[in-house]
Structures are given as C-alpha cells and as structure tokens.
Amino acid sequence: MLTLPALKADSRVALAGAFDLRREARERFADEFGAPAFDTLDALLYSPVIDAVYIATPHELHAEQAIAALRAGKHVLVEKPMATTLADCARIERAAADAGKVLVVGPSHGFDAPVQAAAQLVASGRFGAVRMVTALNFTDFMFRPRRPEELDSARGGGVVYSQAAHQIDVVRRLVGQPVSSVRAVAANWDSSRPSEGAYTALVTFEAGAAASLTYSGYAHYDSDELVGWIAELGYDKDPDRYGEARKRLATLSSQDEIEAKLKRTYGVPAVAADTPAPHHEHFGFIIVSCDRADLKLSPKGLSIYGDTERDFQPIEPPALPRKEVIDEFVGGCLGIRRPIHDGRWGLDTMACCVALLESSRRNTDVAPNQLLDTLSEKP
Amino acid sequence: MLTLPALKADSRVALAGAFDLRREARERFADEFGAPAFDTLDALLYSPVIDAVYIATPHELHAEQAIAALRAGKHVLVEKPMATTLADCARIERAAADAGKVLVVGPSHGFDAPVQAAAQLVASGRFGAVRMVTALNFTDFMFRPRRPEELDSARGGGVVYSQAAHQIDVVRRLVGQPVSSVRAVAANWDSSRPSEGAYTALVTFEAGAAASLTYSGYAHYDSDELVGWIAELGYDKDPDRYGEARKRLATLSSQDEIEAKLKRTYGVPAVAADTPAPHHEHFGFIIVSCDRADLKLSPKGLSIYGDTERDFQPIEPPALPRKEVIDEFVGGCLGIRRPIHDGRWGLDTMACCVALLESSRRNTDVAPNQLLDTLSEKP
Structure with missing residues (x-):
C-alpha cells in the first residue's frame, strides 16, 4: 500500500x-x-x-x-x-x-533521502573520517496489531528481522564500511507477545568506526519526540495521542487482532488513499560523528554541526513515498x-541481523562474515 | 569549587x-x-x-x-x-x-537527585523488571582547557576515567544489579589531544538487563538539546553560543591552556562565587526501560511513560550543588x-572503566569481576 x-x-x-x-x-x-x-x-x-x-x-x-x-x-x-x-x-x-x-x-529506511544525503556527505570526506553512529528508536511496534508469524522469530518475526533490518541498513549506508562484528542483547520482555521486542547492539566496522543501535518495540517513551514529532512514515504526529496502540490492543481478541492487521493490505476498502506525507520517512534519532562534524538526521533534512558553525541543510519534501x-x-x-x-547488500544486512540474535544467545561478538563463510562451507 | x-x-x-x-x-x-x-x-x-x-x-x-x-x-x-x-x-x-x-x-552524577529518584522507583518494582538503559552524552570535554595529565590515560586522563566513571555510576545506580560484562569501542579521534575522547559501550548485568552507554567528548552536536538546554551543572544554556570551547581553544598556546584550566581552582580570585544552579546536575540523555514504563531523566524531574498515561514527577530544585x-x-x-x-562501589565502577578500555583494545567482552579476581590473585 x-x-x-x-x-x-x-x-x-x-x-x-x-x-x-x-x-x-x-x-x-x-x-x-x-x-x-x-x-x-x-x-x-x-x-x-x-x-x-x-x-x-x-x-x-x-x-x-x-x-x-x-x-x-x-x-x-x-x-x-x-x-x-x-x-x-x-x-x-x-x-x-x-x-x-x-x-x-x-x-527500507536505508533508502530515505536524509540517510542517502548524509551518506554522500560522509563518503565525500569533507568532515574527515566517520567515527561513530548513534541510532535509537523507541516505538510501539510490539503493541500494533500483528499476524501470528510477525511475533515468531523462526518465521522472520520479532523486531530483529523486521526493525533491526532497517536500522542496520541505515547505519551501514551511513558508515560505508563492511561490518566486522556485532555484540548485542535482544530480549523478550512480554510473555504474551513471544518474540524479541527490543535490542541494543554495538556494531564495529572494518575501518574502525563503531555504531550503537538501540531499539525498543515495547516503548512507552516515543523517540519521535527527538525528531520534531514526525512519525516514521513522515506524517506529523500529535504528541497528546499517548499510548493509543497499547490501549487499542488491550481491547482486541487475537482474532480481532489478525483482522485489524489485514485491514492494512491492498483491496480492503478501509485503507486510506494516497495522502502524501509532508516529510521524509525516518527511523528514529540518528547522529553520525565524523572528525570535524556531527550530522543529525531529520525527516526534513540534515543538521550539520561543524567546527565553528552549525548549519541546517533542508531536503526537498518527498514527491511520493518510497x-x-x-x-x-x-x-x-x-x-x-x-x-x-x-542481493549482496540484503544478504549482508541479514547476516548482521542473525549475528545480532546469535550474539545475544552466545554472549559474545559474532562476525557476520563468519556466518556467511560457514554457510558457504555447507554442502 | x-x-x-x-x-x-x-x-x-x-x-x-x-x-x-x-x-x-x-x-x-x-x-x-x-x-x-x-x-x-x-x-x-x-x-x-x-x-x-x-x-x-x-x-x-x-x-x-x-x-x-x-x-x-x-x-x-x-x-x-x-x-x-x-x-x-x-x-x-x-x-x-x-x-x-x-x-x-x-x-559523581550517580548522586544527582533525578538519578536517585529514578533508582528508587526502579528498585520499588512498581513498573516490573528493569530491562534496558539508554544513556548518551555529547559534550566538548576534549576541547575545554586541560592540564597535560588530563589527556594522558596512563595518568587517569581521557574520557573513560573522568566521564565514563560518571555514566557507569549513573547506569549502575539505575539498574541496581552487578555488571556482568562490558563490550566497548573507545577511540582517539584527534591526534593533537592524545587520549580516548569518545566511546560507545554495551554493558550487561547479572539479572539480564543491558545498557547502552555512548559518550563523545569531541562533540559538535550538543546533547544538552535533549534535556531542555540545561547544562551538566544545572544552569540554563544558550543554544546560540555554539562551539565556544573549540573556538577559544584554537586561540590558546599550551601554556595558556594550562593557565586557563588552573583559573578554575580555589584561591584564584577570578572564580565565580556561589551562584546556585536553578536545576539539578545531569549527565545527558537517559532512558530507563522497565516492563511497564520508560523513565526519562531530566534536571527538573522524571518523565514517567506508563502503560496508559504519562506523568511528570518534578523534583524540587537543588538547595545547593552536590x-x-x-x-x-x-x-x-x-x-x-x-x-x-x-570504596567497593568506586572499585566496581573503576573495574568497569578498565573493562571498557580493555574491551576496546582486545575486541571482546571483558568482565569487570574477572579483572578484580585477577588482581587479588597477584601477590
């Protein structure tokens, strides 16, 4: 849709x-x-x-x-x-x-125009080496209506496959270096929604950069506050509509929940028509730290904090989503x-997602490339 | 002072x-x-x-x-x-x-009244288990006037001993569990200031909680923006005075720099008298995620984001700093x-700081308790 x-x-x-x-x-x-x-x-x-x-x-x-x-x-x-x-x-x-x-x-949010603009600035070398990326996103993902497989990690559910995949895409795009290792804790905080709903990860890159990725799909706090109250899909958000997804979910039976989710697909008359979002999509609060500047991404453009000045570089609003x-x-x-x-990009991002889950299970660093090597050794 | x-x-x-x-x-x-x-x-x-x-x-x-x-x-x-x-x-x-x-x-900022209030709320169990702490702080620490030993890690300089010690104190106090392991990247981005000036760390705790700690002392972006433009010591901050420390430092010789730093000690007439800060001290953006609430700390109190409602619990302004x-x-x-x-608390926090640096050097998890065990085995 x-x-x-x-x-x-x-x-x-x-x-x-x-x-x-x-x-x-x-x-x-x-x-x-x-x-x-x-x-x-x-x-x-x-x-x-x-x-x-x-x-x-x-x-x-x-x-x-x-x-x-x-x-x-x-x-x-x-x-x-x-x-x-x-x-x-x-x-x-x-x-x-x-x-x-x-x-x-x-x-994925790796395609978002502000991400691509920041990635190009980083790659230009104008601000020296990229050193660190800080990314966090607190959403109500786990409380929105879900089909059963969306809450089953073995079937690609949970926030790692569906949400870390975005955050990893964003961070990989910004840093522009191959990932060396992932150390993470991913956890299920809610036994009634049996899948990993939150994680925090430290990702290292081959040329020395590091990134901190934090995601909570159980969030009560809404990190859209940090991006000017603009929602993930680029629409303005009313901060006073607090906790709606959680409140609505509490009133639904599991059958109602599946139906609520199905209402968001093609062919269902209730789905809203093409009201275009006024701002770009985003995936939470993101800061890229380079030697001579920090870049803060927003759905409206890039804040560039340089050695002596700060500057806001607006990005023209999206003509159409995606x-x-x-x-x-x-x-x-x-x-x-x-x-x-x-395909190689998607495979590498998936290897990072699997590494994130594996790291959490094994309490140690996991190298995505090693997971891929092991794979190709199998018959 | x-x-x-x-x-x-x-x-x-x-x-x-x-x-x-x-x-x-x-x-x-x-x-x-x-x-x-x-x-x-x-x-x-x-x-x-x-x-x-x-x-x-x-x-x-x-x-x-x-x-x-x-x-x-x-x-x-x-x-x-x-x-x-x-x-x-x-x-x-x-x-x-x-x-x-x-x-x-x-x-240390572990004593700050909002930290202590949040720690008590967490310990009360009112919101279920504590799951995750997200802490980040972007400052100009590395660009303020410094004595030479403040930029020498071997002499207790750099941001790990002086700044991570705060962030670890805060996070340990909030979680209230012993630390299991630290995985971190700490780095020196500026060869003219030879010490670790930034880090990002994933800390795990014995009862399963995890924390993400990020600090940049090279920051161009100022995370005081995220706490209502209140500075670390509780004073209101003018967001328009951008990059002052970096600009001033660029005009100082190394002897001037030492003198500028010494001007901040007792007995020097230039030191300002006791103008009390209107707000509590803080150490950046901090969210504590529990099962049934996220708590956001601010120098004025605690935002409590619960299942159905959010609430701001003000904390009376400090009578006197510290x-x-x-x-x-x-x-x-x-x-x-x-x-x-x-003493045991300080020793454990120091063990976390050493673990942070060791983890960065060895690219692996380091358990603070193991560092302490190794120590006590020595003659």
Missing part, C-alpha cells in the same frame, strides 16, 4: 499483472489497472509481458517466490528481510547472479545505475 | 584545616575559615581536630593521599576516579576496611546511613 503510489506515478513502470490469493485484491487490481490478476504465482511468472516483479508477501514466502521469479527471468524487488534464514538469502542472491537479473531488497526505492530498482532494470541495495 | 558551598552550608561540617601546595590557596583558606592551611599532607593528617578529609587533587595523587588519610584514622571523601589503576583502587578500599573508616567516592554527596558522606561519618558510593 505504501509503495503503490510511487509505482503508479513512475512513467517507466506499468503494472502489467498481479498475483494474490485473495479474490477481493485480484478484483480490485483488475479493475484499477486493467491488467490480469492471477491466483497462482506461476501464472504471473509465465506472462511474457512482465519484466520485473515486486514481492510484498509475508517474509517466509520471499525465498521461494523470489527464486522462482528470478529463474523465470524477471528482475526482483523483494521487501526486507529478503528471507527468514541466511541460507535462503544466499540462495536468492545466487539465483539473481545465475539469472543475470537485478535484485533489490527494499523498501520513490527512492522505485528509482533504484527501475534504474537497475534499465541498466542506468547499479543498485546499492542489491 | 563546586562542592565547597554544600560543605559550608552543612551545620555538621566545620572546615578545620586544609592542605595545598599553592600559597595563595592556603592564604585564602586561612582568611576565609580561620583555620590552619598546611603545606604538607602529613601536617594536615596529624591534626587531631580533623575527623574527615575531602581529597580533590589530580587523579594520580588520590591513592597515596587517601591511604595516608585512612591510616591516620580519618574518614575519606575522594573524587572519582578514586585512583588511576585498579590495583590502587583496591588498596584504598582495603585501607578503609582495615581502618574501619568511611570511604565515599564522589561527587548536597547529596555531602549528605551521604556526613551520614556515613556519623553512622546515620550506610553510604552507597563506598
């Missing part, structure tokens, strides 16, 4: 077909786009007019579907996490390489630019 | 003597308090009218002086860090135990209350 406006607005994109198990979604798609909607993935992939496929299904279906699409000769945009196991991520990446097709993992993702994917499909968030 | 007003105001305290190498300090003390000022420590310790000694000398002198005072039968209040090596801290603690005298390590330290020390001397921040 969030990516559709950018797809519709891009003149290089035609929505030429869809696959959904739900009849109401298929009917609405056929109506809205005058294109076929299939009830099997194979039928979609068989269509010769389709060049590229966007996979926005539950996490545990990504691997099978992405690999099938790549083997059918389609470019693939797959939502993060690219799959629920590292082995599956590696299989997808291999399938893309074998097929010679473009694979982009997104949307336009950056469609640009990167379409640019890749058309051979105009090489995607940053490709 | 900062603790003197609380000492003067406490009717249980009489300033009965002082020791200083500087004649102008001795003369001013004798004038102001009508009590002897000695030019050797031994002379001071020999005085039978002195029950307790406050040691506010450079860090590297603490061990020898504290041990001498304890052996002379005086109670001791020693500034943090209690000494520059773990072995010396252990020797001081042993000397206090052997002498049966009170030893308090302070002031009154809490003098209360704890005098209470200990008079046998009224057992000090929290005693």
Whole structure:
C-alpha cells in the first residue's frame, strides 16, 4: 500500500499483472489497472509481458517466490528481510547472479533521502573520517496489531528481522564500511507477545568506526519526540495521542487482532488513499560523528554541526513515498545505475541481523562474515 | 569549587584545616575559615581536630593521599576516579576496611537527585523488571582547557576515567544489579589531544538487563538539546553560543591552556562565587526501560511513560550543588546511613572503566569481576 503510489506515478513502470490469493485484491487490481490478476504465482511468472516483479508477501514466502521469479527471468524487488534464514538469502542472491537479473531488497529506511544525503556527505570526506553512529528508536511496534508469524522469530518475526533490518541498513549506508562484528542483547520482555521486542547492539566496522543501535518495540517513551514529532512514515504526529496502540490492543481478541492487521493490505476498502506525507520517512534519532562534524538526521533534512558553525541543510519534501526505492530498482532494470541495495547488500544486512540474535544467545561478538563463510562451507 | 558551598552550608561540617601546595590557596583558606592551611599532607593528617578529609587533587595523587588519610584514622571523601589503576583502587578500599573508616567516592552524577529518584522507583518494582538503559552524552570535554595529565590515560586522563566513571555510576545506580560484562569501542579521534575522547559501550548485568552507554567528548552536536538546554551543572544554556570551547581553544598556546584550566581552582580570585544552579546536575540523555514504563531523566524531574498515561514527577530544585554527596558522606561519618558510593562501589565502577578500555583494545567482552579476581590473585 505504501509503495503503490510511487509505482503508479513512475512513467517507466506499468503494472502489467498481479498475483494474490485473495479474490477481493485480484478484483480490485483488475479493475484499477486493467491488467490480469492471477491466483497462482506461476501464472504471473509465465506472462511474457512482465519484466520485473515486486514481492510484498509475508517474509517466509520471499525465498521461494523470489527464486522462482528470478529463474523465470524477471528482475526482483523483494521487501526486507529478503528471507527468514541466511541460507535462503544466499540462495536468492545466487539465483539473481545465475539469472543475470537485478535484485533489490527494499523498501527500507536505508533508502530515505536524509540517510542517502548524509551518506554522500560522509563518503565525500569533507568532515574527515566517520567515527561513530548513534541510532535509537523507541516505538510501539510490539503493541500494533500483528499476524501470528510477525511475533515468531523462526518465521522472520520479532523486531530483529523486521526493525533491526532497517536500522542496520541505515547505519551501514551511513558508515560505508563492511561490518566486522556485532555484540548485542535482544530480549523478550512480554510473555504474551513471544518474540524479541527490543535490542541494543554495538556494531564495529572494518575501518574502525563503531555504531550503537538501540531499539525498543515495547516503548512507552516515543523517540519521535527527538525528531520534531514526525512519525516514521513522515506524517506529523500529535504528541497528546499517548499510548493509543497499547490501549487499542488491550481491547482486541487475537482474532480481532489478525483482522485489524489485514485491514492494512491492498483491496480492503478501509485503507486510506494516497495522502502524501509532508516529510521524509525516518527511523528514529540518528547522529553520525565524523572528525570535524556531527550530522543529525531529520525527516526534513540534515543538521550539520561543524567546527565553528552549525548549519541546517533542508531536503526537498518527498514527491511520493518510497520513490527512492522505485528509482533504484527501475534504474537497475534499465541498466542506468547499479543498485546499492542489491542481493549482496540484503544478504549482508541479514547476516548482521542473525549475528545480532546469535550474539545475544552466545554472549559474545559474532562476525557476520563468519556466518556467511560457514554457510558457504555447507554442502 | 563546586562542592565547597554544600560543605559550608552543612551545620555538621566545620572546615578545620586544609592542605595545598599553592600559597595563595592556603592564604585564602586561612582568611576565609580561620583555620590552619598546611603545606604538607602529613601536617594536615596529624591534626587531631580533623575527623574527615575531602581529597580533590589530580587523579594520580588520590591513592597515596587517601591511604595516608585512612591510616591516620580519618574518614575519606575522594573524587572519582578514586585512583588511576585498579590495583590502587583496591588498596584504598582495603585501607578503609582495615581502618574501619568511611570511604565515599564522589561527587559523581550517580548522586544527582533525578538519578536517585529514578533508582528508587526502579528498585520499588512498581513498573516490573528493569530491562534496558539508554544513556548518551555529547559534550566538548576534549576541547575545554586541560592540564597535560588530563589527556594522558596512563595518568587517569581521557574520557573513560573522568566521564565514563560518571555514566557507569549513573547506569549502575539505575539498574541496581552487578555488571556482568562490558563490550566497548573507545577511540582517539584527534591526534593533537592524545587520549580516548569518545566511546560507545554495551554493558550487561547479572539479572539480564543491558545498557547502552555512548559518550563523545569531541562533540559538535550538543546533547544538552535533549534535556531542555540545561547544562551538566544545572544552569540554563544558550543554544546560540555554539562551539565556544573549540573556538577559544584554537586561540590558546599550551601554556595558556594550562593557565586557563588552573583559573578554575580555589584561591584564584577570578572564580565565580556561589551562584546556585536553578536545576539539578545531569549527565545527558537517559532512558530507563522497565516492563511497564520508560523513565526519562531530566534536571527538573522524571518523565514517567506508563502503560496508559504519562506523568511528570518534578523534583524540587537543588538547595545547593552536590548536597547529596555531602549528605551521604556526613551520614556515613556519623553512622546515620550506610553510604552507597563506598570504596567497593568506586572499585566496581573503576573495574568497569578498565573493562571498557580493555574491551576496546582486545575486541571482546571483558568482565569487570574477572579483572578484580585477577588482581587479588597477584601477590
């Protein structure tokens, strides 16, 4: 639902077909786009007019579907996490390489315009070496309506696969160095929602930078306060609507909860139309410390705290949400630019997520690259 | 200078003597308090009218002086860090135990009234288990005028011994559990100021809580923004006076720098008189996450974000700076209350500081208790 406006607005994109198990979604798609909607993935992939496929299904279906699409000769945009196991991520990446097709993992907040602008400033070397990134985000993620698999880590649920994946993408993009090690504590604080709902992690990078990543999906405090009361998706937020998700959840049965969540998908009339967000999306409070400046990211631009002056560099508001993702994917499909968030990128981010969980279980540093090496040694 | 007003105001305290190498300090003390000022420590310790000694000398002198005072039968209040090596801290603690005298390590921000109030709320169990503490502080510590030893880690300089000691005290006090391990990156970003000036650390606690501690003493961004533009010592701060310390430092020679620093000590006429701070002292942005609430500390009180409501619990402004330290020390001397921040507390905090530096050097978790065990195995 969030990516559709950018797809519709891009003149290089035609929505030429869809696959959904739900009849109401298929009917609405056929109506809205005058294109076929299939009830099997194979039928979609068989269509010769389709060049590229966007996979926005539950996490545990990504691997099978992405690999099938790549083997059918389609470019693939797959939502993060690219799959629920590292082995599956590696299989997808291999399938893309074998097929010679473009694979982009997104949307994620690594695509957000302020993140990309800050990453470019860091990479320019204008402020010297990047030394440290401080990232924290306190949300009510664990109290929003959830499908059961969203609360099951083995099926790609919990905040590590769905939220750390964002924060790691952001921090990796900002630092621009390979990750050396992850030391983390991830924990389940609420036995009625059985998955890791919060973590804090220390990430080290090969050229010496370090990052602190903290996330609470159980939060009572709302860190949107630190970014001018703008919500994750770029909308202004009313600080007085305190604790709404938790209050609403307390009134729902588990069946109600699943239905509440399903109401947020395509084909359901209740879903709001395209009211564009006035600001960029964001993933909480983020400071990048370089030798000669600290950069603070905001949904409106970058605050640059330099040696003698501070400056605010506004970033033009987004034309459409997630336009950056469609640009990167379409640019890749058309051979105009090489995607940053490709299969290898997604695999590395997933390796960091697995390292985060492993580190918490084993109480020690875990090197994402070592997890990948172990994987490739297996038959 | 900062603790003197609380000492003067406490009717249980009489300033009965002082020791200083500087004649102008001795003369001013004798004038102001009508009590002897000695030019050797031994002379001071020999005085039978002195029950307790406050040691506010450079860090590297603490061990020898504290041990001498304890052996002379005086109670001791020693500034943090209690000494520059773990072995010396252990020797001081042993000397206090052997002498049966009170030893308090302070002031530190662990004494700040909002920290103590939050610690009591956490310990009450009202909000369930404490799960996570997030602490960050971005200051210009490394750009303020410094004596050479303040920039030499081997002599107790750098931000770990002088600043992490505060942050660790705060976090230990809030969590109220023994520390299991420290994983950290501490780094020197500025070759002209040769000491660790920034760190980020993941601290785990025995009952399962975790804390993220981040400090930059090279900061361009000023995290006092996150606590309502109140400075560390409780004074209101003008956000428009950007980068002053860095600008001033750029104009000073190294001799000027030492003199600028010395101007902040007792006996120098330029030192401002007792203008009391309107708010409590603080050590940056601090959130304590419990099962059923997040607590945000501020120099004015505690924000309590509960399941259904948020609440601000104001804390009465401080009567005098560092009154809490003098209360704890005098209470200990008079046998009224057992000090929290005693020799064992200071030793444990120092062990965390050493663990932080060791972890950064060795790229692995370091257990403070293991450092202490190793110490006691030595002859």
